[in-house]
Amino acid sequence: MKKRLFRSRSQRMLAGVCEGIAEYLDMDPTVIRVLYIIASVLSAAFPGLLIYIILIFVIPEE
Numbered sequence: 001m002k003k004r005l006f007r008s009r010s011q012r013m014l015a016g017v018c019e020g021i022a023e024y025l026d027m028d029p030t031v032i033r034v035l036y037i038i039a040s041v042l043s044a045a046f047p048g049l050l051i052y053i054i055l056i057f058v059i060p061e062e
Contacts, residue, residue, distance in 0.1 A: 004024075006020050011029065017052060018032045018033045019032075
């Protein structure tokens with residue numbers, strides 16, 4: 001069975017992007033969220049926010 005990347009509908013905090021990425025990578029969603037926050041803060045927050053918004057529209061819902 002081929003793995004597919006989807007936004008989570010059941011365990012989302014905002015739009016389910018981090019949860020979907022965590023499911024795809026077989027990782028804990030908290031780790032993905034913390035890594036995302038650290039990367040966003042280190043990149044002056046704007047690029048991280050812009051990427052998250054783009055991913056909301058690019059990654060389909062499950």
